[in-house]
Amino acid sequence: MYDRRVVRGNTYAQQIIPTVNLYLEELSDVIVASDIECQTDAFLDKPATPLFIPAKSGKDVETQIEEGELFDFDREVQALLEVLVGKTVEQSLEEVMEEEELAGLRAQQRAFRELRNNELEEVLRLKEQERRRSKEKERRVAQQKEVLRKEREVAEKIAARAFTQQYLADLLPAVFTSLRSHGYFYDPVEKAIIDDVARKRQEAFKDTQ
């Protein structure tokens, strides 16, 4: 192997070697190095593929619908419009009729209710009138009964009084006659004189005994 750093052969003999400056190299620890890097390029957008336009072949043909060829607008639109407008008008007519019917119903109800209230008031008024009158009749009948009862009572009282009077009319003379006959009515002077005479006769009789 040839390594320039290694001296081969005799080192002593080196002294007479001609200058090897040219062949000398600086020895260092630093290893000469150089950096090299490699990097792939970033992906580039693939350019758009060009349209594949085949070569023209065949015959060119064209067609065009002219006005009036497909359908007659005026004729067709009539049917369409009829349906559209007709349905709208029909719907609105129905709604209006419905509202009118409801309004009519409400008016009818209101009229009915007014008449009903009218007649009901009359019925209630007459009922109350009847109640008042029958109450009044009852009161008057009761009043009359009371009057009759009082009259009867008065008549009975009068009759009782008359009878009593008649009964008592004879009572008094009869009593007096009876009393008189029993000697309850006397003339005090007469009695005094008679008593005196009787007493004197008694005493005279006693004296004679």
Add this chain to the structure above:
Amino acid sequence: MPKCALLALDISGFRVKLLDKHRMAGSPYDPSRAPVAYGRRAVPQLFSELQQQEAPRRLRALASLADGRLLIILQEKRAEALLTLVPKLMLKLREEEEEEDVQVLLLSTLSSCSCLDPLPALASDGVSLLLHKLSDSSTDIRREATAALMALSVCEDGMRQVCEEEVLPVLVDLLRDKDVEVQANAAGVIMYAAIINEGKRQCLDLDVIPILLSLVSQDGEEEKDKERKKALVMYSLRALTALAEAPQGRCLLLEQLPLLGRRSEAAEEDQDIRRNAQNAVRVITWTPCNTGDP
């Protein structure tokens, strides 16, 4: 918000044949109505809708309630449905948080229910609630409140309550209201209240006869007004008839016979008004001898 100005329907004896169109309650096609559950669930379900906070839902539910079909259902399941419905309606009305539209519908529903049966509303103190609504600034509310009051005053209890709660002075004021219907309804309540003695007494105290007479007289009446004023004239005549049964009223009305006579002649085109006027004249001129009573 759609104004659902529905008329309250009086069903008794009057069948309603509604068009089978999208206005029928329950159809999904009408956005202004809430769908109605079938049969007994109708009322509770609609009421739960009413409890919701969003006004549009409530309005729709209310529109369904006021609608005729529901009232037909109500008539069939009368007692229980009315008994539950009426107190709830009144509660909602008392709250007063609702807008005018909703209040009008509530009152109109109450009106229809009371036409079927006035007792539940009377039991829930309806008269005082309606009295409060009579002074509302909205014509619609006044109109519906007076209509409901008229429905309530049809029974004796109602007449008595109207007299006790001092409703009559307010009604006499409403006789001079700008709206013809309000006037007519007020006259209606008065005509019922004047049936009982207490009502007659209060009406005479309030000097209501001249007002009624002015409503009945034809001065300055135009052709187009006649139709609208028919109810007003009829009810006023009935009220006058009722008041003529009291001695004081009879005295006042004997002087006004010519006016009433005009209305009772053949010149009066409307047959009902003519009959009412003739009846009034008959009652005013009644004497015990000419009744034919034994």
